[in-house]
Amino acid sequence: MIPLRALMFPIQYQEVGEAFMRAKGLSSPTAAEWLATLGIDPARGSDAPDVPPGFVHGEHFAALLRILSQHCSDDRAHSEQILECFPVSAHGPLGLLAIVATNMRECIDYAIQFGPLVMPAFGLRMEIIDHQVHLIFERRTDFGAFNKLITEITLGCYGQFKNYADTPRPDGDYYFRHQPDGVPMYIPGTPPRCIHYGCREDKLVFPEEFLDRPLIMTSRGSRNALESVLKEQVAVLAPQQPFTHKVRQLIQRDVHAGLPSELASVAQRLELSSRTLSRRLQEEHNTFAQLNAQIRIEHAKAQLLHTNKPVSQIAQEAGFNEVGSFSRAFKRVYDKTPSEMRVPSGFVSGQA
Structure with a gap:
């Protein structure tokens, strides 16, 4: 805390x-x-x-x-x-x-x-x-x-x-x-x-x-002006990581679509080389592998809480070839194994 x-x-x-x-x-x-x-x-x-x-x-x-x-x-x-x-x-x-x-x-x-x-x-x-x-x-x-x-x-x-x-x-x-x-x-x-x-x-x-759903008050000019103000505030209050945020967005979209996230494919969508993408992430103290793993572990937690998918399937979707390595990685983040995080049997997707 x-x-x-x-x-x-x-x-x-x-x-x-x-x-x-x-x-x-x-x-x-x-x-x-x-x-x-x-x-x-x-x-x-x-x-x-x-x-x-x-x-x-x-x-x-x-x-x-x-x-x-x-x-x-x-x-x-x-x-x-x-x-x-x-x-x-x-x-x-x-x-x-x-x-x-x-x-x-x-x-x-x-x-x-x-x-x-x-x-x-x-x-x-x-x-x-x-x-x-x-x-x-x-x-x-x-x-x-x-x-x-x-x-x-x-x-x-x-x-x-x-x-x-x-x-x-x-x-x-x-x-x-x-x-x-x-x-x-x-x-x-x-x-x-x-x-x-x-x-x-x-x-x-x-x-x-x-x-x-479109918003009823959408305005490109207002967005540009307000984004500039907020980016200035972020620079004052916390280290700014705008590039990391863009990469996170693309990885999350891959995860939600059930697709793998490869460094080369993400770089291509950003119209960058893989080397440039890695360098710019490093400038913000991140790596592609770390971001990819973090986002997929977070999504795995959501799958455990809100679906009845087998742990083996969730591990595979998170990019792990075997349940054991997935369980160890998951526990490092949440201090619980996937089985300990799992909701009781009979859970219906969409409930709490």
Whole structure:
């Protein structure tokens, strides 16, 4: 787990607090008063010298959640009440970029690439199992008493993006590992039957065909401008790996299509030589073999959790010639063997 103080959150999230207080009919502090309440000097910014302008660290964000939760009523889920004041625009350039994407596939790709800029508490990856898209969220830090709240808010925020696809759109299912505190969460436009608790993963699930749905506000000019802003922010907050991200995309598409990923074929699709591809990955401290293995092990985990395929078949699809080597590689990553990770017999694909 990453220490809370090491994670950076956009400072504009204090605007969510202002909107929330107004919605509750309470006296809304000014922006400066909000920052002071969170322990932030409005003139100097964060009290931590390594926090860049425009961001606060995770302890400040946890303080905001605590204040909002204290003012929530107990007749509805706290996350539900906060999400009502958490529009897509609150995520800044990423929120705007996601809704001007070409289609949902591109929208999700932006969320995976730039998500750490707005919600670094979770890692995000996409798996496609039996023609269902699984957006899987893996918690990277400990919010203590607010772990459930931050999980529900995060999935709820990402789920808002589907509202910008042209119709018809599926409801989508929300899966949470935890049990609700009090009243279960309700997401507008999502039937209660589509929200599940006590599951094995935190994730959003919807039909694969939805990935090709165009977005109603798509704009190439806006995308170019917003991408430039986000890439500058990534360069400040974390080592930038844009080339690695492109290679990951191509390998994942091969995996989801049931195809092998060869260095030469990926290089050809990028209009590069194999040597150039390897060199550029090395510049970002990666190798093709490492990326290929990592992505296929992640996909194998999803297959174990969501299908009844034999372990031998999953091993073969992951690129391993024998189950033993697959099991050893899998355990190095997840500290469990494939059999230990496997869901109980009788599992039906698409469930939690």
